[in-house]
Amino acid sequence: xxLGEGVEAAIHCAATLASVAGNSTMPxxxxxESFGLSPSYLLKHxxxxxxxxxxxxxxxxxxxYRLARPAERITLLxxxxxVEGREPAFRCGEIRQRGxxxxxxxxxxxxCGINTAMLKAERAYRAALAETKLSDIVATYAAEGDxxxxxxxxxxxxxxxxxxxxx
Amino acid sequence: xxLGEGVEAAIHCAATLASVAGNSTMPxxxxxESFGLSPSYLLKHxxxxxxxxxxxxxxxxxxxYRLARPAERITLLxxxxxVEGREPAFRCGEIRQRGxxxxxxxxxxxxCGINTAMLKAERAYRAALAETKLSDIVATYAAEGDxxxxxxxxxxxxxxxxxxxxx
DNA sequence: TTATCGTGGATAATTTTTGTCTGCAATGGG
DNA sequence: CCCATTGCAGACAAAAATTATCCACGATAA
Numbered sequence: 404x405x406l407g408e409g410v411e412a413a414i415h416c417a418a419t420l421a422s423v424a425g426n427s428t429m430p431x432x433x434x435x436e437s438f439g440l441s442p443s444y445l446l447k448h449x450x451x452x453x454x455x456x457x458x459x460x461x462x463x464x465x466x467x468y469r470l471a472r473p474a475e476r477i478t479l480l481x482x483x484x485x486v487e488g489r490e491p492a493f494r495c496g497e498i499r500q501r502g503x504x505x506x507x508x509x510x511x512x513x514x515c516g517i518n519t520a521m522l523k524a525e526r527a528y529r530a531a532l533a534e535t536k537l538s539d540i541v542a543t544y545a546a547e548g549d550x551x552x553x554x555x556x557x558x559x560x561x562x563x564x565x566x567x568x569x570x
Numbered sequence: 571x572x573l574g575e576g577v578e579a580a581i582h583c584a585a586t587l588a589s590v591a592g593n594s595t596m597p598x599x600x601x602x603e604s605f606g607l608s609p610s611y612l613l614k615h616x617x618x619x620x621x622x623x624x625x626x627x628x629x630x631x632x633x634x635y636r637l638a639r640p641a642e643r644i645t646l647l648x649x650x651x652x653v654e655g656r657e658p659a660f661r662c663g664e665i666r667q668r669g670x671x672x673x674x675x676x677x678x679x680x681x682c683g684i685n686t687a688m689l690k691a692e693r694a695y696r697a698a699l700a701e702t703k704l705s706d707i708v709a710t711y712a713a714e715g716d717x718x719x720x721x722x723x724x725x726x727x728x729x730x731x732x733x734x735x736x737x
Numbered sequence: 738t739t740a741t742c743g744t745g746g747a748t749a750a751t752t753t754t755t756g757t758c759t760g761c762a763a764t765g766g767g
Numbered sequence: 768c769c770c771a772t773t774g775c776a777g778a779c780a781a782a783a784a785t786t787a788t789c790c791a792c793g794a795t796a797a
Contacts, residue, residue: 404573404650404659405784406688407754411663414684430773439668444756450775463764464772479687483571492571492659496578499719501606504726510716516707517581520646521573524698531691540683549677552666559671568765572753574785597742611787617744630795631741735796 404492406483409448412440413486414479414540416449417457419556421474421541423564428460428467433563448486455485465565474541480532493521571659573650576615579607580653581646581707583616584624586723588641588708590731595627595634600730615653622652632732641708647699660688 416434423429431449435442449468452458459471470477495518500511545553583601590596598616602609616635619625626638637644662685667678712720 404571404654406571406659406661408663409755410660410688411665411684415665418684432773437669438665439670440665441756443758446774447756453774460774461764462762462772462774464770465765466763466773468774479691487571492573493577494573496575498578498582498605498607502604502722502726503606504722506716506718506722510718513714513716516710516714517578517585520702520707521577521699524646524695524702527698528691528695531694532688535687535691540687543683547680547683549673549680551673551677555669555671555673559669576786599742608787610789613743614787620743627743628795629741629743629793631739632796633742633794635743 407487409486410483412438412445413448413452413482414537416445416468417452417470417474417477417482417537418540418544419560420458420468420470421537422557422560423469425566426469427564427566428465428469429560429564430467433559434468437559437563451485452482455481457481457485461567465567467565470537474538475536477537478533479535479537479540480529482537483532484529491522491525493518493525495521574654576611576653577650579605579612580615580619580649581704583612583635584619584637584641584644584649584704585707585711586727587625587635587637588704589724589727590636592733593636594731594733595632595636596727596731597634600726601635604726604730618652619649622648624648624652628734632734634732637704641705642703644704645700646702646704646707647696649704650699658689658692660685660692662688 415438419434419437420429431446432442434440434449435445449458449460453460453468453471456471457477458468460466460468495515497511497515499515500506582605586601586604587596598613599609601607601616602612605612616625616627620627620635620638623638624644625635627633627635662682664678664682666682667673
């Protein structure tokens with residue numbers, strides 16, 4: 404079991420975008436620089452967040468990304484599912500049917516108990532992720548993060564955010 | 571997020587081994603045949619289960635695998651960790667430190683809040699897995715599984731299990 | 738002695754992940 | 768109108784993980 408590195412990048416980017424003012428945007432290149440990531444690849448992940456309606460994108464110069472809704476209504480689950488896909492981690496291959504004994508398909512109408520148990524655990528995982536809002540992440544960072552790191556982040560956002568003309 | 575196919579195989583094998591009588595064993599080749607898996611590859615997973623002290627192996631003709639302890643004391647978590655490894659799915663790459671602004675290491679002594687939140691969700695996942703015992707899987711199968719499938723499984727076990735001489 | 742079995746390592750095929758590059762459409766500013 | 772900047776899509780390539788095969792080896796029961 405392994406999560407792609409894009410998840411970490413996506414959450415950090417979303418947290419950063421949560422502190423841009425109003426409807427201003429921040430270019431993907433700036434976000435990449437902010438975390439030392441390769442811009443071309445990060446754009447793929449930002450794109451998935453856009454497709455999932457977690458971010459909005461504005462083209463053109465002075466364009467970039469911003470949150471599509473308030474950070475209070477974005478959960479870690481939203482982000483993880485957008486980047487990693489919605490399929491469960493455990494995919495039942497129905498190997499119980501692959502044996503040498505061929506039974507009628509009607510013998511397998513009930514779902515595999517192993518699959519049921521694994522999916523139940525995954526529901527617990529997702530429920531825990533859904534409990535954490537992006538605003539919680541930001542608030543914790545503001546409250547408990549190191550002041551130097553906090554100041555640097557604010558300065559970076561201040562320097563790269565771009566106000567939009569019309570709302 | 572994705573679990574390897576070995577997890578499904580390992581759980582099915584463990585469940586099968588749970589119904590071999592006493593200290594009898596079952597060869598890995600029989601388990602592979604039972605689920606239509608490649609024998610050479612399945613052996614790797616069975617080997618990991620042995621290394622994790624979930625299975626015991628007996629060499630020689632009449633050898634094979636058996637549970638190392640009663641199915642009541644084997645959880646799905648035991649099996650998943652043995653096959654997939656014990657590292658968490660989310661690995662914090664500390665990308666918060668990779669930006670252009672270089673801060674002193676003392677600014678990052680507190681763990682990343684994102685990492686904390688992700689690991690909390692993973693604890694929920696593992697807790698749910700730890701709640702399901704292998705005996706539960708077997709019991710559910712016996713109680714709710716299709717009688718034809720059940721009979722076929724029992725016959726297969728009966729045919730391939732091998733009694734051991736000394737306990 | 739022999740055939741069967743698990744173990745471990747080497748190796749390769751396949752798939753996934755990660756990363757790069759290019760051309761394109763949108764848009765704001767001169 | 769022209770140009771620079773930005774997001775978007777797709778082709779492509781590199782790297783890593785997963786899946787799979789094979790063989791030599793030690794153990795062991797018949």
